[in-house]
Amino acid sequence: MVLLKKKKKKRRMHTDLSLETPDHDHEDYKTIQEGDDRGVDDDQNKEVDEEEEEEKEKEAAAEEGSEAVLSLNEKENQKEDKDKISHEKPIEDEFCMLQAEIDRMKEENRVLRGVIDSTLNDFYELQMKFTEIQQKDQPKLIIRAIYQAFLSLGGESSNELFKRVDKSREIEEPLMAADDKELSLSLSLKTYADPHEGEDASCDEGKGTGLTSWAPVEAKLQGAGNLTSVTSQSINPATRKTRVSVRARCTGPTMNDGCQWRKYGQKVAKGNPCPRAYYRCTVAPGCPVRKQVVQRCLEDMSILVTTYEGTHNHPLPVGATAMASTATATANFMLLNEANSSSTINVEDGIPNRAPLSSFLRPYLVKTNPPLSAVSSFTSSAGYSSNPFGAKFP
DNA sequence: CGGATTTGACCGGCGC
DNA sequence: GCGCCGGTCAAATCCG
Numbered sequence: 001m002v003l004l005k006k007k008k009k010k011r012r013m014h015t016d017l018s019l020e021t022p023d024h025d026h027e028d029y030k031t032i033q034e035g036d037d038r039g040v041d042d043d044q045n046k047e048v049d050e051e052e053e054e055e056k057e058k059e060a061a062a063e064e065g066s067e068a069v070l071s072l073n074e075k076e077n078q079k080e081d082k083d084k085i086s087h088e089k090p091i092e093d094e095f096c097m098l099q100a101e102i103d104r105m106k107e108e109n110r111v112l113r114g115v116i117d118s119t120l121n122d123f124y125e126l127q128m129k130f131t132e133i134q135q136k137d138q139p140k141l142i143i144r145a146i147y148q149a150f151l152s153l154g155g156e157s158s159n160e161l162f163k164r165v166d167k168s169r170e171i172e173e174p175l176m177a178a179d180d181k182e183l184s185l186s187l188s189l190k191t192y193a194d195p196h197e198g199e200d201a202s203c204d205e206g207k208g209t210g211l212t213s214w215a216p217v218e219a220k221l222q223g224a225g226n227l228t229s230v231t232s233q234s235i236n237p238a239t240r241k242t243r244v245s246v247r248a249r250c251t252g253p254t255m256n257d258g259c260q261w262r263k264y265g266q267k268v269a270k271g272n273p274c275p276r277a278y279y280r281c282t283v284a285p286g287c288p289v290r291k292q293v294v295q296r297c298l299e300d301m302s303i304l305v306t307t308y309e310g311t312h313n314h315p316l317p318v319g320a321t322a323m324a325s326t327a328t329a330t331a332n333f334m335l336l337n338e339a340n341s342s343s344t345i346n347v348e349d350g351i352p353n354r355a356p357l358s359s360f361l362r363p364y365l366v367k368t369n370p371p372l373s374a375v376s377s378f379t380s381s382a383g384y385s386s387n388p389f390g391a392k393f394p
Numbered sequence: 395c396g397g398a399t400t401t402g403a404c405c406g407g408c409g410c
Numbered sequence: 411g412c413g414c415c416g417g418t419c420a421a422a423t424c425c426g
Contacts, residue, residue, distance in 0.1 A: 263399055265418060278417070282398095292417095 245307040257306075259283055259316065261291060269294070284314035 261279035268275045274294060281289040288310040 262397090264420095266400070267416065267418095270415065276416090 243307055243309050245305060247303060247305050249303060259289075259312075281312060283312070283316075287313050 260282045262282045263277055263279050265278040266275050267278070272294065277293045279291045279293065281287040281291075289312050290309045292307045292309070294305040294307075
C-alpha cells in the first residue's frame, strides 16, 4: 500500500507539471481537480479518472495479497514507459501530419492551377464566340453594352432607365417625326446641344467640318453643374472613321480608361492655350485606335475632353472601365447607323425600339457624376477605315 | 537598357 | 501659290 501511494504521488506530480501549476500535495491536487480546474484538460481529467479506477482496482487487488500487488507494480511500470513514449510520439505524428497536409495542399494547388488554366481557355473561346455573335446582332448588343456601362456609372435602376428613355423618346418624338426612318444620330445631334462643343470642334474636328451649332438645352444643364454633351456628325459616307468624344472631370492629366496608351505627339491648338495630346492604343500591336486629349477646357480647367478615334482590333482589357467600353460601343453604334440608316433597333427588356442614342444616353449624361459626364460621337470623313465592330465588350 | 515621353520638323488639307 | 493649321513622325531625352 505504501508503495502504491508513493506511485500515485509521483504520477500526480507529472500531471501537475503538464498543467504548469505549482507543486502541491495530494489533497490540494484533489480539491483542484474536483473544483475549479475541472474543465482544464479532458485528457488530464481522463487520466485522473483512470487513476481513480486503478486505485480502486489496486485496493481490491491489495486485498487479494502481496503477489497481486507485485504484478500490479509491473503493470504500472510498463504503463509508465508507454506514457513516456506516447508523450514524444505526438510531436512526430504532428510533424508527419503537417507534412502530409502540405503535400496534400501542394497537390490541390496543382489541380486548381489546371482548373484555372482551362477556365481561362474557355473564357477566351467564349469571348471570341461572343464577338462573332455580336457582329451578327450588333445593335442590340451595343445598346446593352452602353446601357450596362452607364448603369455602372450612374447606378440607376433599370426601371428608372427605361422610364427615362421612354420620356426622352416622347420629348424627341416631334423632332423625329420629320424623318422617322432616319435613325438616331443625325437627328440627335440636332437635338442635343453643347455650346462648348463648338469650341471643342476647333479642337476636335478642325476647321470647316461643319459642326452643327448647338441649342442651349445642355447649356442649362451645364449651368447646373452637370457637364453634358452628346454630339455627332456625319460627313462624306465614302470614307469614315468613328470619333467618340468623352468629356469628363478629371484631376489628373489624363483619365484612366483601362486601356494602354502611348503618347506620340502634342500640339497647341489654335484658340485653346491648353495643349492637345495624341495617344495611340498599345494594348495590341497595330491597333488603329487613337485618342486625343485636350487637357483642359478654358471654361472649366478640371474638364478633360478625350476623343477616341477608330475601334479596337482586340478585346478590351478586363480592367477597361465602362468609359472605354461605352466609347467603343458608341463608335460602333455610329458606324452601324451610318451603314444602315433605316435599321430598327429592337432591344429586349423594355428598351424601346429605335431609341436614339442620345436619348438613350441622356438620362445618364444629365445625371452622372464625374468622371464620366459626356459622350459625343462623330463619324467623319477620314483616312482609314476600321472594322466597325472590331471592339469586344468585356 | 528598354520603354515612354517630349518636342521640333515635316506633311497634307484647306482657305485666301 | 502661299500661309495656316492639325496631325504625325522620329530623334532626343527621361525614367524606372
